[in-house]
Amino acid sequence: MNKSRKIPELLAPAGNPTALAAAIQAGCDAVYLGLRQFNMRGAPTNFTIPQLKAAAKKCRDNGVKLYVTVNTIIYTQELNKLNRCLDAIKDHADAVICWDFAVIQACLKRNIPIHISTQASVANAEAAKFYRDLGAERIVLARECTLKEIVNIRKKAGIPIEVFAHGAQCVSVSGRCFLSQDTLGLSGNRGACRQNCRRPYRVICQDGPGDFEVFPNDNHVFSAKDLCTIPFIDKLLDAGIDSLKIEGRNRPPDYVFTIVDAYRNAIDEWKNNTLTTQRKEQLINQCKQVFNREFSDGFFLGRPIRDFTKIENNAATQKRTLIGKIINYYQKSKIARLWLQNGTIDDQEELVIMGPTTGIIKCQVEHFIKENDPKLAPQATATFKCEQKVRANDLVYKIIPAYEP
Numbered sequence: 001m002n003k004s005r006k007i008p009e010l011l012a013p014a015g016n017p018t019a020l021a022a023a024i025q026a027g028c029d030a031v032y033l034g035l036r037q038f039n040m041r042g043a044p045t046n047f048t049i050p051q052l053k054a055a056a057k058k059c060r061d062n063g064v065k066l067y068v069t070v071n072t073i074i075y076t077q078e079l080n081k082l083n084r085c086l087d088a089i090k091d092h093a094d095a096v097i098c099w100d101f102a103v104i105q106a107c108l109k110r111n112i113p114i115h116i117s118t119q120a121s122v123a124n125a126e127a128a129k130f131y132r133d134l135g136a137e138r139i140v141l142a143r144e145c146t147l148k149e150i151v152n153i154r155k156k157a158g159i160p161i162e163v164f165a166h167g168a169q170c171v172s173v174s175g176r177c178f179l180s181q182d183t184l185g186l187s188g189n190r191g192a193c194r195q196n197c198r199r200p201y202r203v204i205c206q207d208g209p210g211d212f213e214v215f216p217n218d219n220h221v222f223s224a225k226d227l228c229t230i231p232f233i234d235k236l237l238d239a240g241i242d243s244l245k246i247e248g249r250n251r252p253p254d255y256v257f258t259i260v261d262a263y264r265n266a267i268d269e270w271k272n273n274t275l276t277t278q279r280k281e282q283l284i285n286q287c288k289q290v291f292n293r294e295f296s297d298g299f300f301l302g303r304p305i306r307d308f309t310k311i312e313n314n315a316a317t318q319k320r321t322l323i324g325k326i327i328n329y330y331q332k333s334k335i336a337r338l339w340l341q342n343g344t345i346d347d348q349e350e351l352v353i354m355g356p357t358t359g360i361i362k363c364q365v366e367h368f369i370k371e372n373d374p375k376l377a378p379q380a381t382a383t384f385k386c387e388q389k390v391r392a393n394d395l396v397y398k399i400i401p402a403y404e405p
Helices: 017-026 049-061 076-089 101-109 125-134 147-157 179-184 230-238 253-271 277-288
Strands: 009-013 030-034 065-069 095-098 114-116 138-140 161-167 226-228 243-246 318-330 335-340 350-355 359-364 366-370 380-385 395-401
Touching: 009 017, 009 161, 009 253, 017 030, 017 049, 017 253, 017 350, 017 359, 030 049, 049 065, 049 076, 076 101, 095 101, 101 114, 125 138, 125 147, 147 161, 161 230, 161 253, 230 253, 230 277, 243 253, 253 277, 253 350, 253 359, 318 350
Parallel strands: 009 030, 009 243, 030 065, 065 095, 095 114, 114 138, 138 161, 161 243
Antiparallel strands: 161 226, 318 335, 318 395, 335 380, 350 359, 350 395, 366 380
């Protein structure tokens, strides 16, 4: 066992309460989430203040830290709103992830610990020292840094370092892309990116050489592959990085559970000297089950990279289809009753059940009993054996193999 080695924090995304529960179930050490303003993943599912309070309690009860992202640019007319937001956050967050100096200053006045966002593009030790001396407790380094540079910055700056270990990569990498703003009037720097870079394009230079020769099925020249560090995660762990961050606040709870679980196992098995090449392959295949645009090493092993994806949307090996929701759960007999709204299920099929309290439960159908025919009754019901407790209104999905994209 690597007793003398530093075990990094495993930091998971939470875009809603169900994803938060899934991240905790999967074994994260910390979660990061955003409120419905001032964060780079603008979405109606982001947390309200009451939900933040509930999330903070859930995290404390499970020994998990909670970080809140306040990482957009801030306009002058928004400063009062920002101050009200931070007043609501201060008693519930272990840190705020930010980079606008107005947010940094406001957090320091309130004694809220700050982590400098990757949006600040910190890529050298001097910049890291500057933020350290300003009062930052952690730096989320620019995603363009190589592993060698990360080790050097951590050593020279003397401040904990966080890096992205898995998830989507933007064509602008550490941010400040204006493509969505220019084409749709929706700024990625305000959390409203519409990801039009993910579409297929033909790139033609109108003045001299430089055209992209684009082949069929290989024309996503602005859409980077997703980052996956499991193939070389032992190098990151050996380097003593303080926090490994998974991107994905816009991803569904089963994505969060699957990816966090894979990295939790990788870290624990590295600690126990049982992380083999074969085991890495198993964990990579696990990550491929959920949303991905194919995988890349990012910049960790060197620059530049030209890892652009061949697909527009999703290369997952599995997909899920909503079939209904839970009506009731009978604790004594461990039987779940299901409102079967779409299709049917059979014994031995795999289900995923999701809910804000339940989190994520994966189970194989056993003792399935259809109570009436869905072709005859629009509100057909059924029961099945489920060893873990589920709750009324939990959503039920059937897992099926994905077709080739």
